[in-house]
Each structure stands twice: as structure tokens, then as C-alpha cells.
Amino acid sequence: MEYTIQNGFMALAADTHGAQLCDLHSLRHPERHLLWTGQTDIWPWHAPVCFPWCGKLKGGLFQDRGVQYPAPQHGFVREQEHRLVCQGEDFLEFCLDWRGEETQWPWSFSFRTRFSLSADGVSVIFSVTNLDSRPMPAQLGYHPGLCCPFSDGLGPEDYLIRFERGLEARLQSIPIQRDMFQSRRIVYPNLRSHWVQLEERATGRYLRVDTRDSRCLVLWSKPGIPGFICIEPWSSPPAAGGELIEDPAFQLISPGDTVVYAHGLREGAVLNSRGGAARFAVQAQGN
Numbered sequence: 001m002e003y004t005i006q007n008g009f010m011a012l013a014a015d016t017h018g019a020q021l022c023d024l025h026s027l028r029h030p031e032r033h034l035l036w037t038g039q040t041d042i043w044p045w046h047a048p049v050c051f052p053w054c055g056k057l058k059g060g061l062f063q064d065r066g067v068q069y070p071a072p073q074h075g076f077v078r079e080q081e082h083r084l085v086c087q088g089e090d091f092l093e094f095c096l097d098w099r100g101e102e103t104q105w106p107w108s109f110s111f112r113t114r115f116s117l118s119a120d121g122v123s124v125i126f127s128v129t130n131l132d133s134r135p136m137p138a139q140l141g142y143h144p145g146l147c148c149p150f151s152d153g154l155g156p157e158d159y160l161i162r163f164e165r166g167l168e169a170r171l172q173s174i175p176i177q178r179d180m181f182q183s184r185r186i187v188y189p190n191l192r193s194h195w196v197q198l199e200e201r202a203t204g205r206y207l208r209v210d211t212r213d214s215r216c217l218v219l220w221s222k223p224g225i226p227g228f229i230c231i232e233p234w235s236s237p238p239a240a241g242g243e244l245i246e247d248p249a250f251q252l253i254s255p256g257d258t259v260v261y262a263h264g265l266r267e268g269a270v271l272n273s274r275g276g277a278a279r280f281a282v283q284a285q286g287n
Contacts, residue, residue, distance in 0.1 A: 057241030121266030
């Protein structure tokens with residue numbers, strides 16, 4: 001079931017299936033969607049969460065105490081039906097209570113997703129509570145598909161990816177090329193930036209993803225970049241699989257403890273060469 005909220009500046013829609021953010025746009029420009037619209041013949045998602053692991057585990061399997069379990073790509077939380085537990089004019093909160101079972105994931109946990117609108121975007125808070133009697137391994141990634149291009153008449157080559165802090169000496173942005181995702185994702189395992197943004201070169205308009213709680217960043221799209229680019233903050237670099245409790249990519253959550261992962265998406269514009277700003281939609285801040 002889909003729910004919608006708005007705060008006078010922004011509006012969003014989110015679905016109980018996967019607690020997925022489905023749409024985000026400015027009320028001043030309702031035709032300008034910030035998220036991929038989810039064409040099923042290209043990529044059917046919008047902004048799924050990856051939990052309790054990210055990406056593909058080796059052999060499509062993991063182990064716990066010698067028992068093997070199937071490991072579909074990006075975990076299974078995005079495929080579950082969540083329930084709406086709280087709603088206000090500018091926020092939605094969903095919950096999934098998972099009772100450990102011996103066919104998919106043997107640990108019990110509670111997974112909460114909270115969307116809160118601001119003047120120029122949305123904050124996304126994921127909270128995971130270990131309800132089991134033993135430590136639970138966990139890895140979380142956020143997978144928003146950002147519309148690219150933003151503007152009619154432009155192509156992917158008119159954009160770049162900008163990092164708050166350089167990846168290495170003097171490298172703070174990378175140009176987008178239409179063929180850059182022909183056969184692979186791009187992984188940055190030692191992320192230092194608090195944000196990473198998709199930026200329009202000519203205007204400085206951007207869509208910014210909050211990455212402050214992430215140690216790894218993944219960039220991905222379909223070959224040819226057919227309308228979207230995913231900027232994916234992951235809590236850790238790709239895991240190897242095997243016994244998850246021994247894999248350093250996984251955080252161990254103690255029984256009864258809660259771990260919070262904060263992300264978000266906002267729109268804006270960088271200052272131009274004359275010190276002004278070409279605002280994108282609003283005047284105030286926010287596989």
C-alpha cells in the first residue's frame with residue numbers, strides 16, 4: 001500500500017512493500033521527479049534498502065553455524081511487506097518484525113524506516129534492533145536511483161559525480177560517460193565524504209545523497225544510463241559471504257541493541273562563479 005505526505009515544500013510517496021521511497025518532488029515543480037520512475041522493463045525499483053547484506057554473496061549463499069542459507073542479491077528486507085506504525089504531516093515510519101527462521105535468516109530483528117520531509121528533500125533513518133539471544137551480523141546499503149538527466153535536452157554526459165571530500169589527491173569529481181556502466185558497478189571502498197551528489201555541469205543543480213554513516217560508496221546504472229544513476233551508500237565494502245559472523249564486512253549487533261543508519265536526499269545548486277546560486281526548485285536547504 002502506498003502512502004503520501006507533503007510539508008508545503010516537498011512531497012513524497014512510500015510503499016509498505018519494502019518500505020521503499022517511490023517518489024520525491026518539489027511542490028513548485030511536481031512534474032520534476034527526483035527519483036527514477038521504476039520502468040519495469042529497465043529497472044523496477046526506485047530506492048530500495050539493502051539488508052541484511054549488500055550486493056551478491058559468493059555462490060549466492062551464506063553460512064551460520066555450519067548451515068547454508070540462500071542469499072539473494074541485496075538481502076531480503078526490500079522484498080518484505082512492512083507496516084505503517086506512525087504518520088504525521090511530514091513523516092512516515094514503517095516497521096518489519098522478523099522472527100528468525102531456519103530457511104532464510106536465523107536471527108530475529110526489528111527493522112524501522114522513517115522518512116521525514118524538509119524544505120528541499122527527505123531524511124531517511126533506518127533503525128535495526130537485534131531481538132535475538134546472540135549477536136547478529138548486519139550490513140546495510142541504501143540504493144536510490146536518481147533521475148539523470150534532470151532537464152530536457154540534456155544527456156548523461158552533461159553531469160558529474162561530486163564528492164564532499166576528494167577520493168584521492170586532487171580528485172573531487174568524476175565526469176559521467178554514457179558507457180561507464182557497460183559491465184560493472186563502480187565501488188569506492190574507503191569513502192571519506194559526508195555527501196556525494198549528481199550535479200549538472202552547466203547550472204550547478206544537484207541531487208545530493210547523505211553518506212555520513214557509510215564507509216563505502218557504489219555507483220551503478222544500466223548500460224547506456226537509461227534515465228537514472230544510483231548513488232549507493234553502504235555501511236561497509238562488499239562482503240565475501242561464508243560464515244557471516246566472521247566476515248569483517250558485517251557489523252555485529254549485540255542482543256537487545258539498536259543500530260541507526262542515517263541517509264537522505266536533497267536538491268539544491270552550487271554557487272556559480274559570480275557568487276550567486278541558481279536554485280533548483282526551492283530556496284531553502286534539506287540493482
